[in-house]
Amino acid sequence: MTILVNVTPRSFEASAMPTVTMVGGGQLARMTHQAAIALGQRLRVLAENPDDPAAQVSPEVVLGSHTDLTALRKAAVGSHALTFDHEHVPTEHLEALVAEGVNVQPPPGALVYAQDKLAMRTKLSALGLPVPAFTPVREPAAAVRFGDDHGWPFVLKAVRGGYDGRGVWMPESAAEAETLVAEQLTRGAELLAEAKVDLRRELSAMVARSPYGQAATWPVVETVQRNGQCAVVIAPAPDLAEELAAEAETLALNLARELGVVGVMAVELFETRDGKLLVNELAMRPHNSGHWGMDGARTGQFEQHLRAVLDYPLGDTEPLAPVTVMANILGAAQAPAMSMDERLHHLFARLPRAKVHLYGKGERPDRKIGHVNILGDDVAEVREQAERAAYWMSHAVWTDGWDPHE
Numbered sequence: 001m002t003i004l005v006n007v008t009p010r011s012f013e014a015s016a017m018p019t020v021t022m023v024g025g026g027q028l029a030r031m032t033h034q035a036a037i038a039l040g041q042r043l044r045v046l047a048e049n050p051d052d053p054a055a056q057v058s059p060e061v062v063l064g065s066h067t068d069l070t071a072l073r074k075a076a077v078g079s080h081a082l083t084f085d086h087e088h089v090p091t092e093h094l095e096a097l098v099a100e101g102v103n104v105q106p107p108p109g110a111l112v113y114a115q116d117k118l119a120m121r122t123k124l125s126a127l128g129l130p131v132p133a134f135t136p137v138r139e140p141a142a143a144v145r146f147g148d149d150h151g152w153p154f155v156l157k158a159v160r161g162g163y164d165g166r167g168v169w170m171p172e173s174a175a176e177a178e179t180l181v182a183e184q185l186t187r188g189a190e191l192l193a194e195a196k197v198d199l200r201r202e203l204s205a206m207v208a209r210s211p212y213g214q215a216a217t218w219p220v221v222e223t224v225q226r227n228g229q230c231a232v233v234i235a236p237a238p239d240l241a242e243e244l245a246a247e248a249e250t251l252a253l254n255l256a257r258e259l260g261v262v263g264v265m266a267v268e269l270f271e272t273r274d275g276k277l278l279v280n281e282l283a284m285r286p287h288n289s290g291h292w293g294m295d296g297a298r299t300g301q302f303e304q305h306l307r308a309v310l311d312y313p314l315g316d317t318e319p320l321a322p323v324t325v326m327a328n329i330l331g332a333a334q335a336p337a338m339s340m341d342e343r344l345h346h347l348f349a350r351l352p353r354a355k356v357h358l359y360g361k362g363e364r365p366d367r368k369i370g371h372v373n374i375l376g377d378d379v380a381e382v383r384e385q386a387e388r389a390a391y392w393m394s395h396a397v398w399t400d401g402w403d404p405h406e
């Protein structure tokens, strides 16, 4: 018998690796958790329900609301950084956490520009950045005046709380604007009006920044919107003039530095018909326009977000193919009888190159329940396949009439 001496195996000390707390248990937290696993970290989530997408997979779930300071404190205890899956945490709670020594990233002073659209518009125009004409709306008459000055319809937005088309209206007439504004003000919403932009398309410039000040962008992408929410992302944005791409990336880098952003930030942009850029919205968290990078970039946004909030050096953002198309799997008006599992079988049989990400969510009309990424060389071909795959996953119908049982 051989006796081994001088062998001192060291166990992997999970507790010596960082724990990051993410507020919110949606798909963005779920996919951040995937990245945390690869890095040996733990992602603790503050989720409202045990069956939220991230709560299903995280071993450390704190159940509670993001509006409850006690729940936020509980989720923050002992974690190396606290970050977000959505922007709906009250700023004063975040300031309280910072005062208690929690490492909130992005810091509340930066995050507020992703939470409060009026603060964002005001700050960006003070920085001399291109934004659509806007004004706060505190009474119906202000909205009517804005429409008369800037044209109908204009865009009326809730200052806080909207996403995926929620909290956005386009009144066509003075009467409609008056009713809408009165209704929303009674509900306690703060509002702003923005000019409707004559746009060629929507773009997104994503950047990550660390507390050390290192920053990295991904190539600018085109985002295709349907019913007020993102349906498809093409990376990089096809036929984007080099100067505009450079302008968008520089804008995102400068803005991240100016605002003190830590983590990833999406700068949603309009490309106008006369070839200019305007900033639409900011998101300081992983964003739908970055999902392509899970398969299509050397470092995707979820890993990069973790690296950034923990102040690690950032990863290489180089694309892995000439084109990657991401298509959202959006809940159908009526969920198909065929199970999701069976749909996945058929999809893989037909399109082995499709990379599928499912969020473990219930199917509700237009809800983001997953996405498909396809990498390739030809934009039209890759886009067609990605959209066909996503439509199949939500509807169990092939848009080209193909029948798996024939």
Ligand code: AIR
Pocket: 024, 025, 026, 027, 028, 029, 085, 086, 087, 163, 164, 367, 368
């Ligand atoms: N999310 C946050 N802001 C915009 C989006 N899409 C993600 C977050 C959040 C989830 O969507 O991950 O937790 C909420 O999705 P739903 O379908 O439950 O409204």
